[in-house]
Amino acid sequence: MPFPLNDLGNAVRAQIYQTVVGGDATVKPSPNTFFTWVTPGLPFTENELDFAADGIFSAPDAETQNKRVMHAYNLSTLLDFIPDVEGPYGVERQEAMYKPDAEKRLSEIYRQILRFSKVAHYELTDAEKAKLEKFNNLLWEKKTVKDLITDEEKEVTEASAMMLAYSEKMAAYLDAAAEYNSKRAAAAGATGPDGKVASADWILNQKNYALKVKAAMDAWTSGGYRNEVDKINAYINQTTERSLALWKQSLEERYDAALIATPEVGVSFPYTTLVPGDIAKSAGWTEIGVTHNYTEWSKDQTNTSWNAGAGVGWGFFSFNAGVRQDNTEYTENHQVNDFKLKFELAQAVIVRAGFYPEFFANRGWILRKGEGWTFDDMPSDGARPPKGEFIGYATQAIFARNLEVTSSDFVSAYNATTSKTEVSGGVGWGPFRLSGGYSRSSSHEDFKATVDGETLRVPGMQIIGFVNHLIGKAPNPLEELKDADFE
Structure with missing residues (x-):
């Protein structure tokens, strides 16, 4: 029987969401986590992440160093956004980030919060100051x-080194958790003869997958300084609730120190990287498979309100400068017969050197409208869903690669759609960019699928979504603090 593209899209979306964010007794999802889809995906070549894998200043010559810093600028710019709980990270927002007057950059709003916040002041002892400085330097x-x-x-x-080890072991744990969730979701949605393998795999190997999650968690604790980093952050938060002045000053200094510049663009930008930096070569890729049989299972999956853009139909669309002509025939309601999709998925932890989200959990600061803070809202009202100028931040980038769709109807619709799209444009489906050009600042790359009979293949990797963290109410000063306590 035929299936609407939108139903197939929902099945793919549910499978990805359950793999990355879903959970059970073994892998528990965080209540302050929500997922943002990228529409269309953000392609990356292995070279574009060379700085994350090898560093900038380890380059053998000036030419290579300049290329790496330009790649760092591109990634930093694309990740310098505040997530929206109401919609995906669409192409308009992606392209707008490169504009000098881009609104609501994460780094700029964070800088203004630091700059104009009033903090509680209580003189720390010399011992507390020394310990605070020691802990900051450990991270x-x-x-x-x-x-x-x-x-x-x-x-x-x-x-x-401690923070890098923490992030690397956390990334390994996320990979193990993603594999566990992927196998669980595949078994839960398995139907018909094709689903026997996924069901049998879970029946026989669930304990093994759970052990891998536990081993990764233990490695994060023993070799990734998980408890130590958590205790350090707890001490910083507890101590600076009484006196934020010194800590705030150090955060502003570290923000400025994390800014670097590229000769090509000529502006400073906040250094941002990924862990693992060599994600293109890492072993943490999980294979995802979805067929038309998953459409019924996906209807039973609850789409949380934090699944930003969950209500957006997954039909065909054009992007970039290409002008799509008459293309009303192929929408999310278009009927498709047999459908099989497979791809590999991996997660990377986003590390922002000058960004300290611990500040938002602290309850020793306020903002006053008219005293530097000129926005209509405070950073976050802490509601669910939240409202504010800084409700959260992306913590993980979700990559997909080697996408393959087997469906004669889907391929036919794709071919018909691309034939009506200008050369400089392209076609995407859901969070997947299937073909077309894309820009990175002053550079331009082509991204093109290949068609072989009823199979569509998309080479290379692309970011298809982000896992985000909500910061809670901010500012949220302690009730016993009076207005006169802030300076």
Whole structure:
């Protein structure tokens, strides 16, 4: 029987969502987590993440170093956004981030919050000050680097070895959890003869997948300093609730130290990277398979309100500068017969060197309208769904690669759609970019699917979504603090 594209899209969406965010007694989802879809996906080549894998200043020559810093600028710009609980990270927002007057950049709003917040002041002892400085330096460290062209030395802030180990072990745990959730979701939605393998796999191997999750959690604790980092952050939060002045000053200094510049663009930007940096070569990719049989299962899955853009139909659309002509024939209601989709999925932790989200959990600061803070709303009212200028931030980027769709009807619809799209445009389905050009600042790349009979293949990897964290009510000062306590 034929199936509407939108039903197939819902099945794909449910499978991805349950893999990344869903959970059970073994892998418990966070109540403050929500998923944002990217429409269409953001393609990345392995070279575009060379700085994340190998670093910027380890480059062998100036030309390579300049390329790496440009790649760092591109990633930082694309990730410098505040998630929206009401909609996906669409192409308009993606392209707008490169504009000088882009609204609501995460880094800029965060800077203004630091700059104009009034903080509680209670003099710390010398011992508390020393301990606070020690703990800050354990998480982040300052390095002096030399520009290969000018020989100018500059101090930059980077994640410490402890913080990198923490992020790497957390990424490994997320990979194990994603595999566990993927196998569970595949078994839960399995139907017919094709579903026997997924069902049998879960029946026989669930304990093994659970053990991998436990082993990754134990490795995060023993080798990734999980307890130590959590205790450090708890001490910083507890201590600075009484006196934020010194901590706030250090956060502003670290924000400035984390800014670097690229010769090509000529503006400073906040250094941002991914862990694992060599995600294109890492082993943490989970294979996802979806068929038309999953459409009924997906209807039973609850679409949480934090699944941003859950109500958006997954039909065909054009993007970028290409002008799509008459294309009303192929929409999310278009009927498709047999359908099989498979791809690989991986998660990368987003690390922002100058960004300290612990500040938002602190209850020793306020903002006053008219005293520097000129926005209509506070950062977040803490409601569900929240309202505000800074309701959360992306913590993980979700990558997909080697997409393959087997369906004669789907391929026919794709071919008909691309034939009506200008050369510079392209076609996407849901969060997947299937073909077309895409821009990175001053550069331009082509991204093209290949068709072989009834099979459509999309090479390479792309970001298809983000896992985001809600910050709660901010500011949210302690009730015993009076207005006169803030300065």
